[in-house]
Amino acid sequence: MEFQLQGKTAFISGSSAGIGYAIASRLADEGARVIVNGRDAARVDSAVTRLRRAHPGSKVVGLVADFGDPEAVATLLDALDEIGEIDILVNNVGLFGLATFESIDDDEWARYFDVNVMSGVRLSRRLLGGMVERGWGRVIFISSESGVNVPADMVHYGVTKAAMLALGNALAKRTRGSAVTVNTVLGGPTYSDGVAAAVTAIAESQSVPVDSMKAAIMGQNGTTLLERFITPTEIANLVAYIASPLASATNGAAIRADGGVLTGIL
Incomplete structure (x- = not known):
């Protein structure tokens, strides 16, 4: 299937490895210009090199930023402005980890919200308006089934993933009358x-x-x-479709790639 992404520019947060890297690779394979991101310069450079080798002729660049550092995020946003129009934003960066509820202090709660939620807030606030003005764009949040069925031993993770669902649904309401969509992917155990x-x-x-x-x-x-x-590539395949013009009628949705973990009908 041709996803019609040639000439589109995509930014994927947290894409030097894992699901983010798989998404970057899939979009590059579809002809999109890809901007990868990570907090470690060496890992970002390595990801860029691997993507260029895997997809000869692809346009891949890297931007280093730690989404737990507000100053680094501000610098990243300015760099995105210099790059120009971003057609596809994939809010993928995130923290996860096991912890008892009683052991999670305020600083840890703030860190999880800053990276898992505020990263998407800050990137979308800077990029969504331009998409709406131009009349086309895609914003995709990578959430988790844990945002629906919040695990007791990962409360902070599940709560922030639930917040991503709410954020994506609310932002979709700002795209009325345009060909911009905002959707959320609910990944399962990957x-x-x-x-x-x-x-x-x-x-x-x-x-x-x-x-x-x-x-x-x-x-x-x-x-x-x-x-x-689930493999990261299986998540990436769904993201590539949602990012494409073929998914024009899907907006404000939570779309599952959870392997059937969630048992609800909707």
Whole structure:
């Protein structure tokens, strides 16, 4: 299927690895100009190099910014202004981690909101208006099934992912009468780089094969229909469609790529 993304420019936050990198790769494969982002310059440079090698002739650049640092974000926004029109914004950057509710102090709550929620607020505030003025654009939030079924051991993560859902739905109402859309992808348990590192560490500590640990973890999930981890590419495939002109009638939606983990009809 041709997604008609040639000539479009996309910015993907948190895209030096994992789901963000998979999205950048998929959009580059469709002919979009891609701007990758991460907080570590070496990792950003590596991601740019790998993308250029994987997609010869593609236009890929990198911008370094830590979304937990307001000054770095301000510098990033100015750099995006210099680059010019951004047609596709993918708000992907995020923090996740296990913690008991009682152990999460105010500073940690603020850090999660700053990175997981305010990153999307700040980027959308700067870029959405231009999309509406030009009459075309895509804003996509990468949320999680944890924003609907908030886990007790990841309350801060789930709450911020729920906030992303609300933000995306509200911003879509600002696009009335234009060909701009704002949607949110609800990802399920995905074997991203961060998850892979955690699973590997647990497997090594228990002296069991990684594949066995992966199967054991997913076996504890009683509602998954996929019965395995989702790959970052599977999330990226859905994002590429939503970013395309083909998805023109989808706006203000929460679209699942959760492997059937969520059991509700809607």
